[in-house]
Each structure stands twice: as C-alpha cells, then as structure tokens.
Amino acid sequence: MTKPPGSLGVLEDVAAQLAGTAGTCPPPLPTPAAVAVFAGDHGVHAQGVTPWPQEVTAQMVANFARGGAVVNAFAAQLGADVVVVDVGVATPYAVEVSPALLSRKVRSGTADLAVGPAMTLDEARRAVEVGIEVATELAAGHGCLVTGDMGITNTTASAALVCAFTGATPAAATGRGTGVDDPTLARKVEVVGRAAARVPERPSTPEAALAALAELGGLEHAALAGFVLGAAAVRVPVLLDGVIAGSAALVAAALCPAALEHALAGHTSAEPGHGIALRHLRLRPLLGLDLRLGEGTGALLALPLVASAARALREVATFDSAGVTEKA
Numbered sequence: 001m002t003k004p005p006g007s008l009g010v011l012e013d014v015a016a017q018l019a020g021t022a023g024t025c026p027p028p029l030p031t032p033a034a035v036a037v038f039a040g041d042h043g044v045h046a047q048g049v050t051p052w053p054q055e056v057t058a059q060m061v062a063n064f065a066r067g068g069a070v071v072n073a074f075a076a077q078l079g080a081d082v083v084v085v086d087v088g089v090a091t092p093y094a095v096e097v098s099p100a101l102l103s104r105k106v107r108s109g110t111a112d113l114a115v116g117p118a119m120t121l122d123e124a125r126r127a128v129e130v131g132i133e134v135a136t137e138l139a140a141g142h143g144c145l146v147t148g149d150m151g152i153t154n155t156t157a158s159a160a161l162v163c164a165f166t167g168a169t170p171a172a173a174t175g176r177g178t179g180v181d182d183p184t185l186a187r188k189v190e191v192v193g194r195a196a197a198r199v200p201e202r203p204s205t206p207e208a209a210l211a212a213l214a215e216l217g218g219l220e221h222a223a224l225a226g227f228v229l230g231a232a233a234v235r236v237p238v239l240l241d242g243v244i245a246g247s248a249a250l251v252a253a254a255l256c257p258a259a260l261e262h263a264l265a266g267h268t269s270a271e272p273g274h275g276i277a278l279r280h281l282r283l284r285p286l287l288g289l290d291l292r293l294g295e296g297t298g299a300l301l302a303l304p305l306v307a308s309a310a311r312a313l314r315e316v317a318t319f320d321s322a323g324v325t326e327k328a
Ligand SMILES: O=C(O)c1ccc[n+]([C@@H]2O[C@H](COP(=O)([O-])O)[C@@H](O)[C@H]2O)c1
Pocket: 049, 050, 051, 052, 149, 150, 151, 152, 153, 154, 155, 156, 176, 177, 178, 179, 241, 242, 243, 244, 269, 270, 271, 274, 291, 292, 293, 294, 295
C-alpha cells in the first residue's frame, strides 16, 4: 500500500481483524450496519439506585421504534438500520407493529439482584439465545453488527458483572450511570458489593459464567452476550458500545473466549466499569468522548473508523500499481 508501513496505527490492527473475521483479504466493507438495541428492566430499581422511573425503558422503546432517539439520529447519519428488541421490558408501551421492533420478551424485568438471583438459569439461557438469533438474522444483509441497550438501572447490574468477572472492587467499578447524586452512588456501591459477593470471583467455565449472569445480570446483558457469540459464529464483526455491552462481553468471553476475536470496542464510556472491562478483555476503544448514553450511540460514532480501515485495504494502490518509489 502507498503509505509507510504501520502509519495507520490502530486502524491497521482493525483492518487485519476485519480480514481475519471474514477470512478474506481485503475484507468486505462493514456496511450497511445494524444496531440492535436490547431493552430490559431491572428489579434492583426498587433499591433506589437511579433517579429515573422504570417506565422510561418502555417509553424509550416506543421512541426508538418511531425513530426519535439519539441512536436513530446517529444511525441515519451513517445509513445504519436500528432494531429494538424487547427482551425484558416490565411496563407496557404502545407502538404499531413495525419491523423495527422485535418482541422477544423472556420475562417482564429481572428480580432484585440485591436480594437474590436476578433470573433463573433457564431465563438467562433463553435471553442469550435471543441475542444469538437476532445476530444471525441481522447478519444476512448487514456488514457489521452494533450493540445497543436500553434499561433503566442497568449500570448497577453492569457494575456487578464487572466486579464478578474481573475481580474489581465495587467502589472502582460502580459509577453514576445516568447521573446519580452522592448518597445514591454510595447505595449503589453497597448493593453492587453485596450482590457480587454471592458469586465465585472470575467465573471462567461456561457453566459458571451462565450462573453469574443469572445471579447478577439483566435480560439485555444476556441477549448482548448472545449477540456477540452469534456475530462471531457467522463471522460478522460486532462493534461494542458502552458499559452494558462491555460487561456482557465479559460473559461472552467466559462462554466462548474465541468469540471476542471478532469484537471491536467502539468507545470507552464515562462509566468506570467500562474501562475495567475493556482492559480485562484487552480491547482497545476507538473513541473516548465521555459519552454515557448507551443505545449504541458510541459504537455507531466509531463505525466510520472501522469502515475507513476496511476501505484502506480494499482501495489503496500499491507502490507498484501507483508507480511510487519504495523506501531504500
Ligand atoms: O453506555 C454506557 O456506558 C452508559 C452509561 C450510563 C448510562 N447508560 C444508559 O442509562 C441507562 C442506565 O442508567 P442508570 O443510571 O439507570 O443505571 C440505560 O438505559 C443505559 O443505556 C449507558
């Protein structure tokens, strides 16, 4: 290629990874992309760890389906498709039947992880299977699968998963989520610590990973873990968003370590557990913009970088073909 070797830095690693995932060099363009926004509610809402009412999850599901959320705006900028997947929303919403909304509810919200298992092993497995199925369906017709999430209180479950899977302390892994005050943050740290202490640290077998997921996770975390596995199985790159995807990727890595070879971290969010998860997974985030929205927004912003990496391998002339003299 007509450039000094290594001069595209991290994009050279991205390009090589895309080629490895596809099994072809140059790799296909990662477009069009599809964002799957997995939505679920959380029993731990009862502990007062977020200022937002639970109904906001359902209301935002309707907003995604109508095209009115930030993720829809960012997707429109890139020609990406948005699909919202109800894997565990607890309150009703009114939307017309739309191809942009998939009803795959496993249960109406999890149980309170502060006092016992968030879900059963069977529910966790079924939610993982939802993610695998959605990835498989979207892979036909899309060059990149982008993770999205919506779930009031899901940064609490994310922090608990990060503690369990990395050994991080609750104080280090727990952040302010949508923006909680100091007393709420202290309560959140306490809840995360109490819950994470119930599971054996750093589960590494698939059985232990599924058990930890059922104990601490959300239905959207389970589906996102499956989405990562499903994308890898059909060899389509998966671009990860924030702390919810990052904590779900820890679960996916314990279920099948090789799956993470097909994952890219779009950004690192302001939630401290996210950086911990990415370092544990040895994933380098492409962007750092202090985002803390979720929905898939940070991952989508990184998509042009991933597409440019693929385009460089596909379209740049060689020294020979362009008649450019090589270095001595
Ligand atoms: O993506 C992130 O890293 C991220 C960080 C903070 C908040 N969020 C979003 O905010 C919601 C959860 O925040 P909370 O405070 O209710 O736990 C949920 O819908 C997430 O998508 C997302």
